[in-house]
Amino acid sequence: xxxxxxxxxxxxxxxxxxxxxxxxxxDAVIRAMLPEERDRLARLTSVYAAVVRLTLASGxxxxxxxxxxxxxxxxxxxxxxPGFAFxxxxxLRELPTLVRAVGVRHLPAAxxxxxxxxxxxxxxxxxxxxxxATDPAARGRGVGSTLLAHRLATVDRTGSPVYLEATxxxxxxxxxxxxxxxxxxxxxxxxxxxxxxxxxGDG
Numbered sequence: 406x407x408x409x410x411x412x413x414x415x416x417x418x419x420x421x422x423x424x425x426x427x428x429x430x431x432d433a434v435i436r437a438m439l440p441e442e443r444d445r446l447a448r449l450t451s452v453y454a455a456v457v458r459l460t461l462a463s464g465x466x467x468x469x470x471x472x473x474x475x476x477x478x479x480x481x482x483x484x485x486x487p488g489f490a491f492x493x494x495x496x497l498r499e500l501p502t503l504v505r506a507v508g509v510r511h512l513p514a515a516x517x518x519x520x521x522x523x524x525x526x527x528x529x530x531x532x533x534x535x536x537x538a539t540d541p542a543a544r545g546r547g548v549g550s551t552l553l554a555h556r557l558a559t560v561d562r563t564g565s566p567v568y569l570e571a572t573x574x575x576x577x578x579x580x581x582x583x584x585x586x587x588x589x590x591x592x593x594x595x596x597x598x599x600x601x602x603x604x605x606g607d608g
Contacts, residue, residue, distance in 0.1 A: 406546045409474045410555040413467035413481075415458060421467060421481045422454030428538035429453075433596040434572035438518035441508050451506035453536070455499040456483065460535070462495035468556055470539075470548045480539045480548035484556060487530035487565055518593050525589050525600040527568050532560050534569035537576070549576075553583050557603075567603040577601070 413421055426449035429435045441448060457467050460483055470480030507515050526533070534556075539548040560567060570591060571577035577587070577599050585601040 406479070406543065406548070407473050408479070408548055408551045409471045409476070410468055410552060411471065413457065413461065413469050415461055417467070417469060417478070418454045418457040418461070420478050421457045421469060422450045422452075424478050424481050424540050425453035425536055425538045426450040427541055432572050434593055434598045437594040437596040438515045439507060439511060440514065441511055448506045451502055455502045455506070456536070459491055459495050459499050460485065463489065463492045465489055466556070468552055470552050472543065478540070479543040480552050481536065482534065482552040482556060483536040485533040485535055487532060489533070514594065521591050521593055522570055522598070525570075525591055527566070527602065530565065532565050532567045534567060549579055553579070557583060561605065564605045566605050569601050571599040571601055
């Protein structure tokens with residue numbers, strides 16, 4: 406596979422949302438926050454497309470990995486810069502979509518999960534890798550590594566640390582290869598995520 410990385414724009418939100426949803430559909434941590442089975446893939450696609458739109462509208466970066474320079478999207482990385490905050494109007498625009506996708510009955514679980522994650526975020530300025538996903542058909546072909554290497558090369562020039570939450574043993578091992586170290590376990594209704602930090606330049 407010839408992996409090319411480019412930066413997403415608003416028109417890419419739906420496609421990026423589909424890749425994220427397909428990759429994370431059965432992730433135990435995501436399932437703990439969004440347990441609804443009915444129309445699960447469609448619901449998750451709506452959630453992640455909204456996340457991509459929110460991130461872009463608020464000054465974050467979404468990297469896309471393509472199979473070839475103009476090929477299909479096979480991987481997505483969603484990044485928040487130091488000092489990032491979701492814009493109020495952007496949140497209000499996406500709120501109805503998110504509520505419909507999550508379902509009112511499951512909103513408390515989603516909010517609890519988000520609060521658990523927020524409690525472990527560093528208080529100092531940092532880049533945050535909110536999501537990294539590879540299309541299931543492209544797994545094992547270096548897509549995630551390419552996305553990480555691409556953005557970390559830029560981040561390292563700023564001298565900024567990076568924070569993320571690994572939701573599987575496989576993703577944790579990938580992040581460790583890029584210099585991340587575990588700092589805490591985050592428990593969510595029977596699932597566990599690992600908070601990880603990469604100091605500036607620790608490649």
